[in-house]
Amino acid sequence: MFSGLSSFIYYSSITAISRSLHVSVELINLTITSYQAVSGIAPSILGDLADQSGRRPVCLIAFTLYFSANLGLALQNSYTALVALRCLQSAGASSTIAIAYGFIADIAPPAERGSYVGILQGFTNSAPSLGPILGGVLSETLSWHWIFWLLSIMSGLNLLILSLIMPETSRKIVCNGSIRPPSLINRPLFPNLVSSASRRGDAEVARKRKIQFPNSLTCLITLWQRASFLVILVGGIQYTVYGCLAASFSTLMIRLYSLNYLTGGLIYLPCGVGGVLAAYTTGKLLNRDYVRTAKRYNLPVDKSTNDLSNFPIEQARLLSVFPLLAISTTATVGFGWALNQHTFIAVPLTLTFFSGASQVAIFTICGTLLTDLNPNQSATVQAGYNLIRCALSAGGIAGLQALIDAVGVGWCFTIYASIGALCIPMFVLLRSHGMQWRTGSHGPHHCAARTEESSQNPRV
Template sequence: YSIFNRKERLLLVFLGTFAAFLSPLTANVYYPAIVELSHEFHVSTDLINLTITVYLILQGLAPTFIGSISDVIGRRPAYMICFMVYFAANVGLALQNSFAGLMVLRCIQSAGSSGTLTLANALVADLATSSERGSYMGYATLGAFFGQAVGPLIGGLLNAALGWRSIFWFLVIFSATVFLIFIIVVPETCRAVVGNGSIPPQKWNISVLGYLTGRRFLQPNPSIPVPESPRAPRRPINLLGTVQIMFSKGAGCILLYTGFLFGGFYTQIAMVPVNFTEHFGFNSRQIGLCYLPFGLGCMAAALATGKAMDWNFQRIAKKLNYPIVPGQQNDLSKFPIEMARIQIVIPLAFLGCVTVVMYGWMFHLTKSLAAPLVLLFFLGFSLIGAFTAFSTLLVDFYPDSPGTATAAANLLRCWMGAGAVAFIGPLQAKIGSGFACVAVAICWILSSPLLWIVWKHGPAWREERRIKAE
């Protein structure tokens, strides 16, 4: 399936997750400065929250183009586009002096950073078979959720020490560093361009080290003779591919449920500054620290869920006498991959419903700081664990266009998240945090039958797509 051995694949996935760190870092580094920005531009915090809404709208839209481009011309060119747009937007944000400028440049910043998470998942599809994809997907999303953990902390420290502009100058320096690493080191992995890695890419698509050494920086394992693999079928860039996946059977149900899940997810992280300022009188530095348990829960979920998915895949394969050949892609036409992934999601979704209700009421029932922080950890663990499993299932559904499939998930969850963030502030002001969180849990419960539908009908729908593609 891939000429790269395990260590080389882990290195590539690590670099992909290092780049994916940019997207959640950019979103979360901003939260501790919300109150200061409202004072700076003389607007309400609800208006500043609108910059989060437009950020999420573009975060959903931009990967639809990047994912489709990367599936056809390669991962490296798509990464370069993301980095250049992102770098320019951060320079503009650090220099601008108006609320309108903040709003517009946050949109451009989102367009640049959001594609990196989509590309990290596509990188996993290039390198890992379905039997080991869970663990690699966990590694790929680890950096993204590390951004959930340290983004608010970095933002809080920078804002308190140097002011809100220093946040964007930090992002300028960090993105430039990652950009250089990718230009110098990372080879092309897209299967439509290089097959299993044995076919040379276009000359303009070779890393700097590839030019300097006259070969790929990462070499195939010399002890294993690997014949040259044909490229995956080349297709024209289909900018409507994301929409087609959103309205397809099976994938559409998964995407809709993920949208509801992440709508609730974004409402909770957006309201952390308000909740902890009102109830504990925290400043931006202290609010940044409050995000740390949430981010740590996200990181733990990415690793634990990945391992659990691989374990469950192998358990079901053994039960069904389904052969697994290491290093080769498995034929999933007769394998219940929907069941294997959704079995991991169900307990996580239940934990998320219970946790979000407890978290909302905890501010009214106790003055303890530890209680909401512990619940933030479990909230992050449950929601991101479920999201990791869904992301893996989408790649299983569309192994030849993983960038487009991941972009479809990104589009729906971000747009539904944007609507939820715009709605949660006025709702919580009217009915309180406890009932607002109950409303979130009810939405999750009412949308849960979508999981049963995919579990029951998913294999038949997947076979329909396979026959239609042939």
């Protein structure tokens, strides 16, 4: 939640900060650019480190950076310090999502993983709705400094809780939780709150692993995997459309409907509420689709393993994605033409609810499938995903106003929706060939035959 909250809570206070520091709005906008640039790079470093050294130490490092940056931002009154500390804030906050996917890959088997990713996406997508409202209220009633005081209090409390009770979950270090980590930083301060499996394994201590210097380019290696590349590309395209819609809220809608800063923050609510509801619902739907696919091909639903070598996970995760793509495309086109015709404000807001819900549902599917395809490098691959989607989104948002000026707002979002519709043939290709790329088998029927043969022949 902290990554999106730190970004969106800042938007409504841009004018107040520029006046307080006696700089132009354009210079304050540079702090947003630097924040986004660091948020695309930092996870590729800390994500790789989390896959090597464990989730707990890297998570503590990220939140220590984030808390320190928020505290400095609350106390400073210098533009130079603002830019530097916003970069530090971004480095800590943006890495938490990749680390969170690492935790999910460790503790959640594929049969239940959808619900965990749904909860994660629910928190992630609540931030863009809450952020502008909180920022607007704090800037109006207290001071823009209180934005960072609030983030300091929240992140400091979170850091304290994580330090006390968060166990190490990396299977490279603790296996299934039965092995005690060798390093003190990988152990919680209150080990009694750890599962009984960890307490039983206190006599067995994991061997110390050699940790290499984190390489920010490691996450790009996953792009050579065809299935992972398609998932990342689809997620990046949908995130670009989502970002362009969100960017238009604070520019087009405020100007067209003459909104003030507070109501300008409230217009983010329909999209955010739709995203939170869709994330939770899609997580449950993914679990159901997993069971349905297993029954279809007469495969066991084993909640004790991450092994998907005999399971058509691509078909299971993409079972319900095509109606979501249709809703996303239709709502995006409708939003553009509603603004073009300057309809009653309830029309575009309703359409943002459906576009936000469908796009967040697609994000949940992509995030879950990407974790399924890379269970041993989940944090690293999510960092690569974050890097690509940030780059695509930045390009899409950069060209948004120029495209609106050239063809009008209606045709602009029709073009963006058409680009989003290109995800349909990519998903069709992934459903039909994904398992063959991953395992070399010719499909789930072959897997079912292999599973049956294995159960009948112990040697196999």
